Amino acid sequence: MGEANISSERRINVLFVCSRNKWRSPTAEAIYRNDSRVAVRSRGTARAARQTVRAADLTWADLVLVMEDKHRRRLLAHFPGESRFLPIEVLHIPDDYQFMDPELAELIRLAAEPLIAEAIAKD
Template sequence: NKWRSPTGEAMFSRAPGVATRSAGTAHNARHKITVADIRWADMILVMEDKHEQRLRADFRQEVAYKALHVLDIPDDYQFMEDELIDLLREKCEPLIFGQA
């Protein structure tokens, strides 16, 4: 929860009708995901398969009926890096705004 998620949160936080929250699955994440975060969310977007696996293992019941999408964005980017912004737009906008 250092660069990718906070970038996504910053990008979509001002979109009309969208509320965002960034959290990580690692034990050392700046904000580690909680049951409250999962219950709050209508949709959960994760960057990698391992994040989905951690959520399903640690929060099985809480994520069972949530829309959970893996974006397949590797941890190769810095905060608000142009290429990361482009990837997030490409992968998230159809999910968030229903253009899928």
Template sequence: MNVLFICSRNQWRSPTAEQVWRYHPDLSVKSAGTSRNARKPVTPALLQWADAICVMEQKHKNRLVAEYHRLLEHKTIHVLDIADDYQYMDPQLVELLKDVVAHRLGLAI
């Protein structure tokens, strides 16, 4: 399964998620940001690549749907409800991402 993790600037949360899940045998993962100033901005190609999209907050889903409605018609978007309270690879963020993503995608850790 191809999973795209999205936050605002692709600086802390989504790159952490990509790092946490990059070696799972059933996944191929990438990350991006909704902001124009993101380290790696969301593109139509990334959205087409993804089988599932995991956004950190509802506002990220809203932005994606507003900008890429047609590309997302048949995509599953999971809102993880992870606030922008963590630095890259923060141990609490890592544990939260393991639990929430495994639950949402039905995966074993």
């Protein structure tokens, strides 16, 4: 009885990743920041990113949502130990939008929501 309540109240940690952590991943973080189901962070894979992804971010994450295939490949190459058993899903969102662009926000919701719901159901 108590165990069911604990698991249903646990938030999963979701890491959103793009290249420069400037538009796409910060938009995703902003969209999900007040979602009680998740704790969120956003990072970038480029050296010039506002916040560059670190091993600690991957250790923290229960689910990693990257914008493009290249981001997944970079995480697997640079963090083989931390990413080995971590679900890293590609949202397939191109770098064509500004921060909080309504179309970008809708694409993120459509792509991320089923993956987040699935991760929560598995938890």
